[in-house]
Every structure is written in structure tokens, then in C-alpha cells.
Amino acid sequence: MxxxxxxxxxxxxxxxxxxxxxxxxxxxxxxxxxxxxxxxxxxxxxxxxxxxxxxxxxxxxxxxxxxxxxxxxxxxxxxxxxxxxxxxxxxxxxxxxxxxxxxxxxxxxxxxxxxxxxxxxxxxxxxxxxxxxxxxxxxxxxxxxxxxxxxxxxxxxxxxxxxxxxxxxxxxxxxxxxxxxxxxxxxxxxxxxxxxxxxxxxxxxxxxxxxxxxxxxxxxxxxxxxxxxxxxxxxxxxxxxxxxxxxxxxxxxxxxxxxxxxxxxxxxxxxxxxxxxxxxxxxxxxxxxxxxxxxxxxxxxxxxxMSGPVTGTSVLPVDPVAGMADGRGAPVPVMIGTNRDEFTLFTGLRYLRLGERFSAEDYPSLLAEIFGPDADAVAAHYPVERYDSVPLAYSAAVTDGMFSCVADRIGDELAETAPVYAYEFNDRDAPAPEPLRTLPFRVGASHSLELRYLFDVGGAPPLSAPQQALSDAMIDYWSGFVSTGVPRAPGQPEWPDVDPDGARMSLQPDGSRVSTTFDDAHQCEFWASLEG
Structure with missing residues (x-):
């Protein structure tokens, strides 16, 4: 819980x-x-x-x-x-x-x-x-x-x-x-x-x-x-x-x-x-x-x-978080994944739209908005000095605490009843819309940037040759999963299902590979210690 x-x-x-x-x-x-x-x-x-x-x-x-x-x-x-x-x-x-x-x-x-x-x-x-x-x-x-x-x-x-x-x-x-x-x-x-x-x-x-x-x-x-x-x-x-x-x-x-x-x-x-x-x-x-x-x-x-689905209704009787923790998720194969730098998009939008400049004095209040009484512990675990700037420290903390490690836990819960295949989109040079390229910090593999590797959505520079190869591999993996329930792709590494070692596919333009370092990279042991 x-x-x-x-x-x-x-x-x-x-x-x-x-x-x-x-x-x-x-x-x-x-x-x-x-x-x-x-x-x-x-x-x-x-x-x-x-x-x-x-x-x-x-x-x-x-x-x-x-x-x-x-x-x-x-x-x-x-x-x-x-x-x-x-x-x-x-x-x-x-x-x-x-x-x-x-x-x-x-x-x-x-x-x-x-x-x-x-x-x-x-x-x-x-x-x-x-x-x-x-x-x-x-x-x-x-x-x-x-x-x-x-x-x-x-x-x-x-x-x-x-x-x-x-x-x-x-x-x-x-x-x-x-x-x-x-x-x-x-x-x-x-x-x-x-x-x-x-x-x-x-x-x-x-x-x-x-x-x-x-x-x-x-x-x-x-x-x-x-x-x-x-x-x-x-x-x-x-x-x-x-x-x-x-x-x-x-x-x-x-x-x-x-x-x-x-x-x-x-x-x-x-x-x-x-x-x-x-x-x-x-x-x-x-x-x-x-x-x-x-x-x-x-x-x-x-x-x-925000507006969104409401639990305790005839359409959605149970909250999905509670339902999955209790083993009530549908027993079907699942692919689940996140992007390496999810939250830099939202930090960048605050910078661009609201003019927020994220000074060191802002850092405690930014974390308190998201993490409430755990903000001091998060600040100690994500010191600004380690990330070179407040926007990057803040983005790393929220990426890890609200995207990466949550998806990791949900994947483990769903794997109790059916095969689960986990991934991380890890192209930190992914093409981004022009406003995001003007920021004083790098957005990396941010939220939504993987979409242009699967769909023609426009709005950003074209993919490089290695990125186009990654796009082809992702289309092959996704369509392989849709076809068979297993993400297989010709000429690409075999994608294992979730196991105790935390194996997941790291999708990269220099060659995708199976990685077991996700939990350490995103500090998931720390985030688990805050649950209770």
C-alpha cells in the first residue's frame, strides 16, 4: 500500500x-x-x-x-x-x-x-x-x-x-x-x-x-x-x-x-x-x-x-492501484515502461509558461508541493549539487518517485498473474519541439518524446539515422507484442519478462539492450522506504 x-x-x-x-x-x-x-x-x-x-x-x-x-x-x-x-x-x-x-x-x-x-x-x-x-x-x-x-x-x-x-x-x-x-x-x-x-x-x-x-x-x-x-x-x-x-x-x-x-x-x-x-x-x-x-x-x-476517472462507480468500482496490489488486474500480457527523464517536460513547461526559474531557495517548496512531509528526505536524497541545477534535481526526483519506481512496482504486481515486459526509453537526444530546445537545461528522454518513434506526430526535427533504426526496432517490438503477446523483433535482442533481477529492455539508438540497473538508477529502494 x-x-x-x-x-x-x-x-x-x-x-x-x-x-x-x-x-x-x-x-x-x-x-x-x-x-x-x-x-x-x-x-x-x-x-x-x-x-x-x-x-x-x-x-x-x-x-x-x-x-x-x-x-x-x-x-x-x-x-x-x-x-x-x-x-x-x-x-x-x-x-x-x-x-x-x-x-x-x-x-x-x-x-x-x-x-x-x-x-x-x-x-x-x-x-x-x-x-x-x-x-x-x-x-x-x-x-x-x-x-x-x-x-x-x-x-x-x-x-x-x-x-x-x-x-x-x-x-x-x-x-x-x-x-x-x-x-x-x-x-x-x-x-x-x-x-x-x-x-x-x-x-x-x-x-x-x-x-x-x-x-x-x-x-x-x-x-x-x-x-x-x-x-x-x-x-x-x-x-x-x-x-x-x-x-x-x-x-x-x-x-x-x-x-x-x-x-x-x-x-x-x-x-x-x-x-x-x-x-x-x-x-x-x-x-x-x-x-x-x-x-x-x-x-x-x-x-x-484534475478531471479524470473516478473510483467507486459502476464503471470503475475499484481503484487500479489497490486492485493491482490485490491481484485483481486482468491476467493478460502487459508491456509497461517509462522514459529516462519523464519530468523534465513538465519542469520545462513551468519554466516557459510561468516564467519559473527554479532557484536553490525554491527547491524545498517545489518538493513540498509534490512530496508533502517527505520533502526533506527527498531533498537529502536528491541534492542539487549532484544534478548541477535545481530543475534537473527536481525533475530527477519526480521522475523516479512518480513514474519510474511506480511503474516498476506495478509491473511486479501484474507479473504475479501474467507475463509482464518492462522497458525504458533511453534516447536522451530524442528530438524535442523547438521551445524545449531553448531551455537552459537538457530535457533528455522526456515525457511523450518516444511517441514520434511509433507515430508520425510531427512538431520536432527529423530522426537521425541511429534514431530511425531505434524507431524501426520499437515498431517491430510493439507490433510483435500486439501479434503474439511477446515483444519480439527481428535482429533485436530477446526481451525477457520481468524477473527478480529487474530485467527490462533499455531502448537506445546505439543499440537496445537488456538492463538490470533500472532500480539503482532511479533510487527505487529509497522510494520503497517511504511507503507505509
Whole structure:
């Protein structure tokens, strides 16, 4: 069990993520309601109608496909409803609008948003149609920003020979407001998490006609997407919808419970003019959407945290941290990993956006924000002199205490019931967006920088030749795991599952290798001593 200060640390990281903006075996079998595939590779029939996508050399893409009804009007703050059918051929060449974003930290610079946003994008290999394994990608963004359309998955589809599905889900207040008058007891909040489950059911029912195998689905996500994967590992309605999972830079965090979220939701509703309990539900559903763009926040375990999944609900009865510690995680193969320098991104954003310069006098208060009563012990264990600067000392402490060692512990817990494969992304010269290259400290292998090795996401200099080789190796490892449940890659080192020696794959441009020094490098024995 995590100590109160460790739980506080996990909750507090949400504040920085907010500022960044940046299954079990068995279950019911796939439905057989979809008609036979079309002979035209640009046409695909789904349960709700025919789509026309794009066919290019090496891959096909079908974008902006509704997997649920528009969550507007009476369907706002409701579980996702079935998508309506359409007549004729629907254009599927462009992603649909993004879900409503936090206006304070939009990573896509204001691209179109809409409440009618529950769509998926499907990337398939070119050539003959066959039953390829499927990866369902859940985007990050702190549960307040982001979209599936950000992730061009052509490399995974063409080189990896897998089908990739990216999805949108409701974010912020629209995705996670837990006002008690919006539905039956225990059934409020977590609309965004229920959207993800609806997308997984859509994959089960439709992916065969895109050339995918509905019996070989892996869920994957980074940051908030990785946290979502943690939730699906313990969520009862996710059972049977996937056979493997990938958690990237999103170690399962202690999440707010329903009473905490309900209190904050009542306060939020009152602030925007819907404080009357008799009419609150209708008031919230009638409001112009612009009044709901600001994410709800609440104080949990002594720290302010963000909109996001809420435990103690019908969708998520148990906190994933507690569930995994108790052996209640789905017994499926898991890949889990972090980046060598996760927190430098968030330190850099504070430097750039808030003008914080992180003097030596600031160091104790910075640590106290995150680690509470353990701050003095952390300061002694992470002296500024060892890291040459306050930003790097601070980033190292938070990287180790809230990402690396948490993922290490979760991996060990999950390995009690199924194979677990751990990694660290270790390219400390990874291309970064231009603002991060102006900082007076090196960001290294920071949060989210591994994504451009798997997806074409743009926004940074191109990869060097050794980095491109690492990208190819990572695509091979990831697609190998999606295909077989084991991350195998031609010509690359064998990737062992987690063992008592702490073996994990260190992904590096000068050649990836198995390492057993992770626990020492990230001071995990020290962080374990703070638990209690």
C-alpha cells in the first residue's frame, strides 16, 4: 500500500499534467452482424453503414467513423449510446472533430472541437485483407486535451503489419463530471472511460471487415492513455474486450473516489449557475458548451487534481492501484515502461509558461508541493549539487518517485498473474519541439518524446539515422507484442519478462539492450522506504 505522501505525490502530478495539456480472458464472442467485405479496398461495410476511406501505397486509412451517438442534448452526461446508421457511402477520409478541450492548454492550437466527437480512425496494412492483430490506441493529454487524430499510425500498419485504431473520448468536465443528480447512484462520472469501452465494443463488432482479428486486440496508451489502460485492467465492463495491454509513461495512479468527485461536481455546478438540485441535471444538459470547457478540479488526498476517472462507480468500482496490489488486474500480457527523464517536460513547461526559474531557495517548496512531509528526505536524497541545477534535481526526483519506481512496482504486481515486459526509453537526444530546445537545461528522454518513434506526430526535427533504426526496432517490438503477446523483433535482442533481477529492455539508438540497473538508477529502494 502506498503511503499518504506517495498517494499525494501521485495526485499532485495531475496538476502538472493539466498545465501541460500536452480484459480478461473469455467474454462474449465477436458478433457476426457485419456483411462480407467489399472487393473495393477503399470501401468497408460496418454495422451502421458503408465507408469510403483512402488507399495509399502500403496502408489504408478510414477516419472519423462514429462509434457512438453524438453525446449532445439529452445524451450529454449519459453513457454512450449506439451510433445511428446512415444511408449511402460515408466519407471516411478525414478525422472527425476533437472532443471539447481545456482552453488553457490546447496542444493542437485550436483545431476544430465539438461535442459530437465520438469517432475512431482505422489504419490497416495494404495488400490482401486478412485477420491481422489489432492495437487500439488511447491518447494522452491529462484527460482534458488531445485526440486520436493526432496519431498517424501508418508506420505501425505498414511496417508492423497490424491494424491500428485511434479514438476520441469525452474529456474534462464533459467526460468526468460526477454530479449526483445526473444519474442513478454510482452511475455518474466516467463518461469518457465508458466511451473508450464503447470504442472497444465497436472494434469487436466491426474490425474483421477492416482486416483485423477481433480476438487479438491489444489496448495501448501513453500518459493519461496509459492510466486509462490501467483502469481497463480492473474495470468489469472491459473484460473480454482485449487480450493484452501496453502502458506507456502512465503508471497507474490513485484516483479520486466518488464522494470526493461528487462534492467537487456540486460546487462546479453551483459556480456555473446550476446549483439548484431540483433542476441541476437539466440545467447542466441545457448549458451552452462553452460554459463547460473549463475542467473540473477537486482536492484529493490533500492535493488539487484534475478531471479524470473516478473510483467507486459502476464503471470503475475499484481503484487500479489497490486492485493491482490485490491481484485483481486482468491476467493478460502487459508491456509497461517509462522514459529516462519523464519530468523534465513538465519542469520545462513551468519554466516557459510561468516564467519559473527554479532557484536553490525554491527547491524545498517545489518538493513540498509534490512530496508533502517527505520533502526533506527527498531533498537529502536528491541534492542539487549532484544534478548541477535545481530543475534537473527536481525533475530527477519526480521522475523516479512518480513514474519510474511506480511503474516498476506495478509491473511486479501484474507479473504475479501474467507475463509482464518492462522497458525504458533511453534516447536522451530524442528530438524535442523547438521551445524545449531553448531551455537552459537538457530535457533528455522526456515525457511523450518516444511517441514520434511509433507515430508520425510531427512538431520536432527529423530522426537521425541511429534514431530511425531505434524507431524501426520499437515498431517491430510493439507490433510483435500486439501479434503474439511477446515483444519480439527481428535482429533485436530477446526481451525477457520481468524477473527478480529487474530485467527490462533499455531502448537506445546505439543499440537496445537488456538492463538490470533500472532500480539503482532511479533510487527505487529509497522510494520503497517511504511507503507505509
Amino acid at each position: 502506498l503511503s499518504r505522501s506517495a498517494r499525494r505525490a501521485l495526485a499532485a502530478v495531475a496538476v502538472v499534467l493539466l498545465a501541460a495539456g500536452c480484459a480478461r480472458g473469455g467474454g462474449e464472442p465477436p458478433r457476426a452482424a457485419v456483411p462480407a467485405p467489399s472487393s473495393d479496398p477503399a470501401l468497408v461495410q460496418t454495422t451502421t453503414g458503408t465507408l469510403r476511406g483512402q488507399v495509399t501505397r502500403g496502408y489504408r486509412v478510414f477516419a472519423g467513423i462514429p462509434y457512438a451517438a453524438a453525446p449532445i442534448g439529452p445524451l450529454r452526461f449519459q453513457p454512450p449510446a449506439p451510433a445511428p446508421a446512415w444511408e449511402g457511402v460515408r466519407d471516411a477520409t478525414r478525422p472527425g472533430p476533437r472532443c471539447i478541450q481545456d482552453p488553457g492548454g490546447d496542444p493542437e492550437f485550436g483545431r476544430q472541437t465539438d461535442e459530437d466527437c465520438l469517432t475512431v480512425n482505422v489504419w490497416t496494412p495494404g495488400g490482401s485483407v486478412g485477420a491481422r492483430p489489432v492495437m487500439v490506441w488511447i491518447h494522452g493529454g491529462g484527460f482534458i486535451n488531445g485526440s486520436g487524430g493526432m496519431f498517424d499510425a501508418r508506420w505501425l500498419a505498414s511496417r508492423g503489419d497490424i491494424v491500428v485504431v485511434t479514438l476520441n473520448y469525452r474529456l474534462g468536465t464533459l467526460g468526468f463530471l460526477a454530479h449526483p443528480d445526473l444519474g442513478p447512484a454510482g452511475a455518474v462520472g466516467n463518461y469518457g472511460l465508458a466511451d473508450q469501452q464503447a470504442a472497444l465494443r465497436w472494434v469487436r463488432d466491426n474490425i474483421a471487415n477492416f482486416g483485423g482479428d477481433p480476438a487479438k486486440v491489444t489496448i495501448a496508451g501513453e500518459s493519461a492513455g496509459g492510466m486509462s489502460v490501467c483502469d481497463h485492467l480492473v474495470a468489469p465492463d472491459s473484460a473480454g474486450l482485449f487480450r493484452a495491454a501496453i502502458i506507456m509513461s502512465g503508471p497507474c495512479q490513485v484516483q479520486a473516489d466518488l464522494p470526493t468527485a461528487e462534492r467537487a461536481s456540486l460546487d462546479y455546478a453551483a459556480e456555473i449557475g446550476c446549483g439548484d438540485r431540483q433542476s441541476a441535471a437539466q440545467c447542466l444538459r441545457d448549458l451552452p458548451v462553452d460554459k463547460l470547457r473549463k475542467p473540473i478540479r477537486y482536492v484529493h488526498l490533500g492535493a488539487e487534481t
